[in-house]
Amino acid sequence: MADTQFDLIVIGSGPGGYVGAIRAAQLGLKTAVIEKDKTFGGTCLNVGCIPSKALLESSEHFIAAQHDLAAHGVKLAKVELDLPTMMTRKDKVVKQNTEGITFLFKKNKITSFQGFGKIVAPGKVEVKADDGNTQVLTTKYIMIATGSAPVELPFLKFDEKRIVSNTGALALPQVPKTMVVVGGGVIGLELGSVWQRLGSKVTVIEYANRLGGSMDQDCMNVLKKNLEKEGMTFLLSTKVTGSKTLNDGVEVSYESLTDGKAASMKADVVLVATGRKPFSAGLGCEEMGIQKDPQGRIVVDSHYQTNVPGIYAIGDVIAGPMLAHKAEEEGVAVAEILAGHAGHVNYNTVPGVIYTHPEIAAVGLTEEQAKEKGLEINVGKFPFLANGRARAKGFTEGFVKIIADKKTDRILGAHMVGPGVSELIHEVIVCMEFGGSSEDLARSFHAHPTLSEVVREAALAVEKRQRQM
Numbered sequence: 183m184a185d186t187q188f189d190l191i192v193i194g195s196g197p198g199g200y201v202g203a204i205r206a207a208q209l210g211l212k213t214a215v216i217e218k219d220k221t222f223g224g225t226c227l228n229v230g231c232i233p234s235k236a237l238l239e240s241s242e243h244f245i246a247a248q249h250d251l252a253a254h255g256v257k258l259a260k261v262e263l264d265l266p267t268m269m270t271r272k273d274k275v276v277k278q279n280t281e282g283i284t285f286l287f288k289k290n291k292i293t294s295f296q297g298f299g300k301i302v303a304p305g306k307v308e309v310k311a312d313d314g315n316t317q318v319l320t321t322k323y324i325m326i327a328t329g330s331a332p333v334e335l336p337f338l339k340f341d342e343k344r345i346v347s348n349t350g351a352l353a354l355p356q357v358p359k360t361m362v363v364v365g366g367g368v369i370g371l372e373l374g375s376v377w378q379r380l381g382s383k384v385t386v387i388e389y390a391n392r393l394g395g396s397m398d399q400d401c402m403n404v405l406k407k408n409l410e411k412e413g414m415t416f417l418l419s420t421k422v423t424g425s426k427t428l429n430d431g432v433e434v435s436y437e438s439l440t441d442g443k444a445a446s447m448k449a450d451v452v453l454v455a456t457g458r459k460p461f462s463a464g465l466g467c468e469e470m471g472i473q474k475d476p477q478g479r480i481v482v483d484s485h486y487q488t489n490v491p492g493i494y495a496i497g498d499v500i501a502g503p504m505l506a507h508k509a510e511e512e513g514v515a516v517a518e519i520l521a522g523h524a525g526h527v528n529y530n531t532v533p534g535v536i537y538t539h540p541e542i543a544a545v546g547l548t549e550e551q552a553k554e555k556g557l558e559i560n561v562g563k564f565p566f567l568a569n570g571r572a573r574a575k576g577f578t579e580g581f582v583k584i585i586a587d588k589k590t591d592r593i594l595g596a597h598m599v600g601p602g603v604s605e606l607i608h609e610v611i612v613c614m615e616f617g618g619s620s621e622d623l624a625r626s627f628h629a630h631p632t633l634s635e636v637v638r639e640a641a642l643a644v645e646k647r648q649r650q651m
Contacts, residue, residue: 185293188214190520191307191321192513193299193465196224197506198497199327200283202513207290209521214319215292216299216309222283223276224329226506229349232279234372236272237352238537241379245539253576263380265357272352295319301466304492323492323520326465326480327513330458330498337424338364338454344432345425348373351453357381358450362434364422366393368536370455371405375538377451378414385415385447387422387436394536398548398597404580405542405599425452460499475501485525486516508532531611535604540580543607546595546614549585558588562620562643566600569639570631577601582640584610584620591619591644602633609637620644 189211192203199215200222206213221228247261287294297311301324310316332347334340342350351373359382363374366388378384386393393416394402406416417436424435428448435446460479467474473481473489480488480495487494494516497509508527515525536542552559565581566572580600586593596610613623623641628634642648 185212186317186319188212188293188319188321190214190323190325190517191216191299191319192325192327193301193307194224194327194329194497195222195283195294196327196329196497196509197226198329198509198513199224199325200286200513201510202325202327202496202517203292204286204290205514206517206520207292209517209523211517211521213290213292214295214321215287216295216297216307216319218296218298220296221280222287222294223280225331225348227279227283228276229352231506233272233276233352234348234369234376235537236275237268237376238372240268240271241376242539245379250576263357265355265380269353298464300464301470301493304470304490323494325513325516326462326467326488326493326495326499327497327509328461328465328499329509330504331461332454333457333459335364335422335454335456338422338434338452340454344427344450345452345454347454351377351451354451359383360431360449361385361451361453362387362432362447362449363453363455364434365455365457366390366416366418367395367455367457368534370453371409371536371538373453373455374414375409378409378412382450383413383415385417385449387417387420387434389419389421389439391419393418394542396548396551397534397536397542397544398583399550400581400583401542401544401597401599405536405538405540408540408579409538458498458504462499477501485519486512502529503532503534505532505534528615531614533607533611535607537604540577540600541603542597542599543603544595544597545607545611546593547585548595548597549583552585552594557594559594560586560588560591560620560644562586562640562645562648564636564639564643564648566633566636569633569636571633571635572601574631575601575633582606582636584623584637584640584644586620586644591621593618593620593623596637596640598637600633600636606634606637609634 190213192199192215195217295309297309300308302308307319357380361382361384363370363386374384419439422436426433431450432452437444496512498504511527518525533545563583567578572578583597585595620641628638639648
């Protein structure tokens with residue numbers, strides 16, 4: 183029999199849960215993790231971040247083989263799509279990651295339980311296995327890290343075949359001839375990009391008059407232009423009003439918010455990507471009197487503790503961006519607080535990335551947000567078109583933009599669109615963590631020729647010192 187008494191029990195093994203559990207074990211806390219699914223890793227590793235990036239990578243290679251390699255002197259007689267092999271590779275990547283968590287739990291002496299975890303009393307969690315057997319674990323502290331679930335529209339119920347969430351969109355058995363994506367956010371744009379590249383005609387319907395929500399709109403405009411060039415269609419300021427399931431697809435009804443005109447279109451597959459909601463059903467929150475906000479998120483204090491002493495919550499179930507790396511840092515912070523250390527998360531440096539082609543990466547304030555706060559700013563902007571490495575790679579779309587306080591020169595934000603920006607954003611994040619200025623970044627060595635030089639040039643441009651090409 184496994185031990186049933188612990189210092190910390192974590193409910194959920196997604197990025198926040200498993201990283202927090204590992205840190206707690208490293209700090210000497212006897213730790214257990216409860217996972218309702220058959221594999222560890224939560225949405226991110228199983229049906230989110232990891233598989234979507236695997237398919238994005240594979241689909242980029244497919245496009246490169248068709249259109250880009252010839253310019254490099256690499257000629258291919260015929261390029262064919264082998265979707266089953268692509269999906270098998272994606273599944274292998276997922277398996278490697280989830281098995282990695284199992285290894286880390288064993289290495290750090292973390293006890294894992296497969297089953298649904300429910301808080302039944304202060305310091306007590308019931309685990310109900312798939313076969314119906316239950317056991318009760320006791321603990322000093324409980325951390326809820328159960329993540330989120332896709333929002334389902336009442337007139338577009340998921341069947342994960344024709345009307346799909348991110349889960350179904352990652353496992354389609356064949357390339358649909360047509361796809362409607364409801365929602366122009368990160369998930370919709372990324373998964374829409376995958377199927378567009380593989381041969382589907384994709385139409386994105388977005389309720390707002392812009393893509394990407396609060397993301398920098400200069401960046402989004404570059405992405406939109408490139409996706410349109412690839413054949414993707416966008417209907418902005420448009421509301422989906424209903425759907426009808428047909429023998430060979432789904433008919434989607436929609437209405438323009440600008441002129442009220444109604445129309446419909448048929449698609450083989452509809453991807454609903456209208457956001458995610460906290461997953462806390464069945465955890466015992468109501469019975470325990472755990473406070474939630476109007477959006478259904480668990481309310482916590484500055485130390486991530488709920489209104490019930492000893493019960494903590496992190497990640498997608500609390501307020502803030504629903505991002506894996508945000509959950510990870512919160513999980514670490516809780517573990518450190520419980521161990522008597524000063525756990526802390528700097529929300530001003532949480533990056534956001536859209537892994538399309540080109541990529542978009544952002545941290546901190548946009549120009550729009552800075553102005554809304556009444557801040558005086560200087561903005562430096564530099565294009566990839568003027569960068570030698572980008573020219574050598576054959577992709578020069580996009581730019582880097584850096585926003586700095588006009589008086590102090592402290593970096594307030596950075597927004598990038600272009601090749602490899604999901605990696606480039608982090609040098610700005612590190613600079614911001616140290617309270618750095620645009621001059622600090624501008625005076626730092628950047629090897630030549632590299633894409634990172636565009637970041638330095640944007641920092642120089644804050645003071646109008648960029649090199650002219």
